[in-house]
Amino acid sequence: MADFETRLRGVFADAFETSPDRIDDGLSTETSAEWDSMRSIVIATSLESEFGIEFTDEELVQLDSYRKIREALIAKGAG
Amino acid sequence: MLIDESPQTVLAWLAEQPTLARTIGAAKRLSGTASGGAVNVRYAVLRNVTVEPALPASITIESARLGMSCSVYLGDFDNVQGDVYDPHSPLYASSPDLVVLALRLQVLAPRLVLEFASLDAAGAAALSSGVLERVCGFIDAIRAHSNALILVHNFERPVRPAYGLLDRASASGQIATIDRLNARLATACAERGAHVVDLDAELSQLGYDRGIDDRYWHLARSPYSLALHRRLAGAYARTAAALKGKNKKCLVLDCDNTLWGGVVGEDGIEGIALGPSAPGSAFVEFQAAILDLYHRGILLALNSKNDEADVLEVLEHHPDCLLRPAHFAAMRVNWNDKASNLRSLAEQLNLGLDAFVFVDDNPAECRLVRDNVPAVTTIELPKDPSRYARLLRDLPYFDTLALSDEDRRRTQMYQAETRRTELRGSSTSLDEFLRSLEMELTIRPGDALRVPRIAQLTQKTNQFNLTTRRYAEADIEAAGADPARAVFCAELSDTFDSSGIVAAAILRDEGEDVVVDTFLMSCRVIGRGIEDALIAKIAADARARGRRRVVGEYLATQKNGLVRDFYERFGFRERPGSDRRWWTLELGGALPAPPAWFKTIVDEARA
Numbered sequence: 001m002a003d004f005e006t007r008l009r010g011v012f013a014d015a016f017e018t019s020p021d022r023i024d025d026g027l028s029t030e031t032s033a034e035w036d037s038m039r040s041i042v043i044a045t046s047l048e049s050e051f052g053i054e055f056t057d058e059e060l061v062q063l064d065s066y067r068k069i070r071e072a073l074i075a076k077g078a079g
Numbered sequence: 080m081l082i083d084e085s086p087q088t089v090l091a092w093l094a095e096q097p098t099l100a101r102t103i104g105a106a107k108r109l110s111g112t113a114s115g116g117a118v119n120v121r122y123a124v125l126r127n128v129t130v131e132p133a134l135p136a137s138i139t140i141e142s143a144r145l146g147m148s149c150s151v152y153l154g155d156f157d158n159v160q161g162d163v164y165d166p167h168s169p170l171y172a173s174s175p176d177l178v179v180l181a182l183r184l185q186v187l188a189p190r191l192v193l194e195f196a197s198l199d200a201a202g203a204a205a206l207s208s209g210v211l212e213r214v215c216g217f218i219d220a221i222r223a224h225s226n227a228l229i230l231v232h233n234f235e236r237p238v239r240p241a242y243g244l245l246d247r248a249s250a251s252g253q254i255a256t257i258d259r260l261n262a263r264l265a266t267a268c269a270e271r272g273a274h275v276v277d278l279d280a281e282l283s284q285l286g287y288d289r290g291i292d293d294r295y296w297h298l299a300r301s302p303y304s305l306a307l308h309r310r311l312a313g314a315y316a317r318t319a320a321a322l323k324g325k326n327k328k329c330l331v332l333d334c335d336n337t338l339w340g341g342v343v344g345e346d347g348i349e350g351i352a353l354g355p356s357a358p359g360s361a362f363v364e365f366q367a368a369i370l371d372l373y374h375r376g377i378l379l380a381l382n383s384k385n386d387e388a389d390v391l392e393v394l395e396h397h398p399d400c401l402l403r404p405a406h407f408a409a410m411r412v413n414w415n416d417k418a419s420n421l422r423s424l425a426e427q428l429n430l431g432l433d434a435f436v437f438v439d440d441n442p443a444e445c446r447l448v449r450d451n452v453p454a455v456t457t458i459e460l461p462k463d464p465s466r467y468a469r470l471l472r473d474l475p476y477f478d479t480l481a482l483s484d485e486d487r488r489r490t491q492m493y494q495a496e497t498r499r500t501e502l503r504g505s506s507t508s509l510d511e512f513l514r515s516l517e518m519e520l521t522i523r524p525g526d527a528l529r530v531p532r533i534a535q536l537t538q539k540t541n542q543f544n545l546t547t548r549r550y551a552e553a554d555i556e557a558a559g560a561d562p563a564r565a566v567f568c569a570e571l572s573d574t575f576d577s578s579g580i581v582a583a584a585i586l587r588d589e590g591e592d593v594v595v596d597t598f599l600m601s602c603r604v605i606g607r608g609i610e611d612a613l614i615a616k617i618a619a620d621a622r623a624r625g626r627r628r629v630v631g632e633y634l635a636t637q638k639n640g641l642v643r644d645f646y647e648r649f650g651f652r653e654r655p656g657s658d659r660r661w662w663t664l665e666l667g668g669a670l671p672a673p674p675a676w677f678k679t680i681v682d683e684a685r686a
Binding site for chain 2: 010011012014015017037038041042043045046049050054055057060061
């Protein structure tokens with residue numbers, strides 16, 4: 001299985017329909033016009049099935065950047 | 080990223096990592112791929128919950144799995160009335176083949192779901208009736224403005240009912256109330272020719288808590304998980320496949336380690352595993368699943384490397400064998416390669432190879448068939464026989480929209496055809512053979528009793544079909560009721576069997592012309608002159624009603640080359656420059672005559 005960072009980038013790349021090397025820590029709802037509320041749900045649902053974790057209600061509304069999401073996943077033990 | 084964008088490649092890419100993100104990406108790619116003449120389906124989904132983006136993407140994927148491309152119209156959130164009651168709504172502008180009503184009870188009648196214990200029995204009953212009335216109103220409105228097939232989600236049965244353990248004990252409990260509502264919904268749908276999508280059953284197979292996620296319900300009014308959306312989309316796609324004639328017609332089975340455990344040629348009839356205890360019981364249950372398909376009108380055939388006598392001994396004499404020789408339309412029990420056997424079965428049964436599903440436990444045989452006859456859908460059985468039955472029942476290929484008498488009797492018909500073939504061998508001339516069949520043909524209008532079978536013929540007939548227009552029952556009914564149109568069908572019986580409705584035509588008046596919109600015939604009766612009798616009837620009928628011409632239309636497909644010269648054969652002239660599409664028969668001259676070899680031709684549809 002690929003390492004954590006590669007899998008994480010892969011999910012984001014799928015969600016934004018781009019290649020994994022264009023996903024970096026600067027990606028957030030602030031910097032990306034494509035990251036709307038629908039995309040948030042796509043990202044969250046996809047990460048949940050990829051890593052076998054579940055976000056809390058609070059996390060679901062706060063996960064607005066690639067950096068934060070990576071930290072939340074590591075805190076849940078996915079990393 | 081991907082170079083080869085065939086649907087199979089995209090589906091394999093999705094299967095590697097079936098996340099929602101990738102589901103959406105896969106759907107985009109599938110929409111982008113050249114569908115290469117694939118059947119296209121137009122879906123419309125009207126909903127009172129958030130289903131995007133998962134459901135539209137899942138519909139594209141499940142359609143592709145069944146060899147169809149599609150478009151999806153999604154109605155505005157919780158605005159079904161805005162679409163269904165307005166004849167100029169975007170719903171009708173999308174001219175859908177299928178309209179899905181995806182309505183969640185929690186939105187239609189929240190108190191019935193969330194505050195059930197606060198209601199008394201009369202209150203709960205009134206709310207239920209109100210829900211039913213609204214849904215029926217939607218169905219009726221769609222029916223009034225469109226001939227689309229209508230699919231209606233039923234309602235999820237509460238898994239955490241209002242009265243807890245006690246709920247089940249009372250006929251006025253929440254579970255019983257929702258069950259009754261679902262039963263009434265099913266009846267109301269059946270009365271209206273609409274079809275139920277059994278969301279409740281999909282949910283129970285998946286598991287409620289895996290199918291419904293309250294976090295996304297509260298966050299985005301999006302209750303259903305991706306897994307549930309895929310299942311629902313699968314149900315729509317199976318219905319569409321049945322409507323478009325993409326469903327499979329024949330199940331071809333291996334014998335050893337497929338219908339029973341062991342090798343009959345070596346272990347003998349006493350040595351094979353087939354009986355009430357393991358491992359034989361798994362094979363009995365697999366046979367039971369096969370038998371269900373037989374009763375649904377799916378033809379069964381054998382394709383096995385064995386001495387035929389050994390296999391027949393099991394089928395005829397094994398006490399626990401559910402499948403008997405009479406269940407099989409054809410057998411290839413021999414030492415030929417299985418790909419050749421499949422081609423020969425296709426020829427005998429007069430079906431395209433893409434109508435076959437082949438099931439075998441042997442990976443090498445499966446590979447050989449996949450490589451040599453890729454049009455056949457090949458299913459490799461898993462190692463454990465205990466998994467066979469469920470695998471078969473889960474296959475999405477065999478659904479039909481209705482079950483006619485013809486379906487129930489199909490195998491008998493094919494067996495009668497085999498006996499006719501034997502008679503043909505012993506007749507000295509074709510004419511003598513046809514006369515000896517003592518055929519009786521009855522031509523009738525397509526009345527209510529016959530609408531389902533006629534619609535089914537339009538959906539399933541590929542080869543002897545001049546225009547290949549697929550019609551739902553509602554379309555046939557509408558044509559029959561329209562004074563400017565007519566629906567004819569032909570029923571055949573002979574000395575061996577009654578074949579039921581074997582041919583149909585749909586006609587419309589255009590000024591002095593009668594235009595043949597649809598002319599088709601079941602391939603089982605090719606070569607017996609049914610088409611001659613029907614075209615003669617159409618011409619005579621048109622002349623009797625004072626028309627000047629019969630205009631035939633031929634739309635070429637990959638499968639209907641058989642009828643390329645059909646109209647020419649009956650003296651029609653090609654309309655110049657129409658590229659063999661339009662053909663005209665002047666009714667002033669000689670008309671086509673019905674063949675002389677019929678014992679009788681009864682005309683119940685006089686002009």
